[in-house]
Amino acid sequence: MKNKVLATILFSLLVVPLVQSADNSPRLVVGITVDQLRTDYLEALQHLFGEKGFKRLMREGVVCENLVFDFPNIDKASATATLYTGTTPFFHGIPSERFFNTAFLREEFILNDPSKIGNYTDETFSPERIRTSTLSDEVKIVSGGLGRVYAVAPDAQQSIISAGHAANCAFWINDRNGKWATTTYYRDVPAYVEQFNYVRSLSARIDTLSWTPVYTPDRYTAIPYLTNDFSFKRTFARDGRDKFVQFKTTALVNQEITDVAVEFLDKGLLGRRGVLDMLNVGYTAGVYLNKTIQDYGLELQDTYVRLDRDIARLLDEIDKKVGLANTVVFLTSTGYFKGEAKESPIYNIPSGEFYPRRAVSLLNVYLMALYGQGDWVIGYQNRQIFLNRKLIKERDIDADEMRNRAASFLIQMTGVQDVYTSQRLLLSNGTDRVAAMRNGYYPKLSGDLVLDLCPGWEVVYEDANDTREYVRVNAVPAPCFILAHDVKPVRITSPVRATAIAPTVSRLLRIRSPNGSADAPLLEIQY
Template identity: 90%
Template sequence: MKNKVLATLLLSLLVVPLAQSADRAPRLVVGITVDQLRTDYLEALQNLFGEKGFKRLMKEGVVCENLVFDYPNVDKASATATLYTGTMPFFHGIPSERFFNTTFQREELILNDPSKIGNYTQETFSPERLKTSTISDEVKIVSGGLGRVYSVAPDAQQSILSAGHAGNCAFWINDRNGKWATTTYYRDVPAYIEQFNYVRSLSVRIDTLAWTPVYTPDLYTAIPYLTNDFSFKRTFSHDNRDRFVQFKTTALVNQEITDVAVEFLDKGLLGRRGVLDMLNVGYTAGVYLNKTVQEYGLELQDAYVRLDRDIARLLDEIDKTVGFDHTVVFLASTGYFKGEAKESPIYNIPSGEFYPKRAVALLNVYLMALYGQGDWVIGYQNRQIFLNRKLIKERDLDADEMRNKAASFLIQMAGVQDVYTSQRLLLSHGTDRLASMRNGYCPKLSGDLVLDLCPGWEVVYEDNNDTREYVRINAIPAPCFILAPDVKPVRIATPVRATAIAPTVSRLLRIRSPNGSSESPLSEIQY
């Protein structure tokens, strides 16, 4: 009898903690990526923020001040893929937003997939080029397919990469009609999202919207450049065919994103169905019209103020519908900023102009002198040069020898700091810079030669839009926040690799990391 009583007591002591542990298991994970968000701007604008947005994340969560993407030419697509896969472009296959299609000899969006048509768009996208699993995929897998995974962002590729291969659906704002669009790769289009397109479509409201500052201009003093001391009003006329594209560079787009995110939480019952669900939200903190902070510093500061309010509204909705006892939230910057202008010549900063079309033409002339007539160079994209591999094979030439000769020629050009051949990137081990360049190299998509251009120079594309790219390799202070049950607030000032976010979130969710993630979870997190 005593033994039975003792056994019952031991069993009860064991079962109660297990039941409590199961009850505390996360039911919802919310992943937020904010394009071009900067730590220094957040800190400088704190006095204009409310208590429920960024300040709440800073007080209650894990704060990483300096998120590092250890590869060159980071952009929105490559950063989103890195955050969600926990690995570098070398493995996940998304080195940039665009790639050079060697078959058709043209640039294309990295997720372009003509086999998939769009809903409310003529764009054709899928996540097929993403080569590893994501946090979103692992959430779907751990629930046996029952968990719901949705994504919403201004940009198609940002939304699709965060939804992953197994997500229910990814939505974005179409550049031409303002509708919430998706791709037929995903099969779950909730009726309440379709309702947005019928009842609350941006296409019928956009000319009634106007972006004006929340505060008077004299309060926007955080950015140390000379800015206008007068207010602004940005409108979107029906006569402007690019009105939706321009709208997506304003602070108002984040409000549209939040509206849909709240709808998912409310009508989608995320986190309230007994299985782990995931909501991915993409925001923007870039400069208006993709110009420079020197031109639109006032607008950028107002965008941060409005973003703080949108994040507060999203966090409030999570609190109301699911509760933070059962929710893990991570918010991460994409780790780059393209809003810097070239310095005026009066400051005598060393600079110059690099013309890709001219470089390609000169290189082709040089290779013809060595190997005979032919189109030896077929393209340039994202500081990479593509040789005609088909022609090299037809002529039975040594491709590595040609690459080495081409690199020796290119490095003599003004503005070229270094040239990396594909062989050097794939087979060599050396400096940290070489390792970083290799991290951003994708063997299946990247070029034969990768150029490292001098800081301070401009890449001049000689196109109809007079496109110019200012070369800066200085680090951008990029933040990341993690809010999770039973995790103590901590501030991490040392650099944190972006590839550590996915395994850290996975550990908090009690699921396995994405299959390409070899990084350990953050050791600074205390439970």
């Protein structure tokens, strides 16, 4: 795989030349991340797309069919951080959306920062846990702080990570009140965005919105599963407890995002002030209610059709306000898809259920038999097990020896394919799989033991909602598009590393890459 990716980069350097004159520097860069976007669905739905959205990107830009993230268990936060920093979680410090806080023995959002407060939200977030510079930071730095950098997305962490440390502001939709929220970490809160919370507040009109398909069901033929041959209508009750959470899983949320993005272009004068500005936009292409394509395949296909229209509208506004000839646009997937359902037992596919709470309990009993009474295991999060390092130190026990014994015990459990200790990940070069696990590991926040579970199994969390996580390790075909003046259109079918996107965009902008980015750019620029 490494050789194949390297070959792709070398090939791209040869076939994608860029010729720019010294006085033709870009005025604006627009970064678009689409959560769970898939190349195969884009291709299958082209007959329903217009000419100015995805087709425009395919026709006029660099198209990478298979963006590769070199670590497992990708999610929205870790993927966005990788795209904007040009490095992996081992360096940028965002291994997942949540982490296990060993001080309070609880899960928290990775960007949780109690020292900050929120505007229109009681959430407390900041980008402090991002440990390297981001592409957005470098845009801000190159202008001496004069460039404007904004971000907007449905989700707080997606918005803040794309905004970076130095941005003017980042906005997202609050799950509880539907308001456009931000954090006091950022100091520039434009009044024209705040007006959205008064003039056209989502909370005031949520019950008037409905989602119905653009086309008749017989035209949605992209997903090879049996789907209903009747239409749908999704509405949101004013008194619904999770109405805004549900709304954010629909195609309608992308329209709300586009409205705010266009407002930044219009009233924020981005790209029209003589310095380089940046706009970061987060969309979603996930399944309705975070369920499965087997249940909501029609809704997912309509999401793609509506997303195509939102992207077309955004590109048109960029062209009107700034000019696409003066803009660098990159659109990337987050490289994963969580909408696949577990196979029915009637097909006899090997499967099972893994219960983290039970595994933790059994491991603790085993360690007490070896080392005496105590809470030796303090938590489980994201397929990682956390040992009680404070107690281990107090009892003067060899921590590496305990981890190795714990790993030997866990690997005997059904559903566990392999167990990686922190020592094994940090000190061993190992196989490609070990290297990938290490890339996704961040020593200061990750656990003592990392589980590699068997494909086809389900992780059952035994919470109030009986939350289940389906283990499926096959690669998702994730696209990336780069649109820039004088960049010749080309289609790259071989894998391209996600860590190559930030240095590539940096080269197009004539700025330095983020400080953790080590990959070569995909494009060779001739001045």
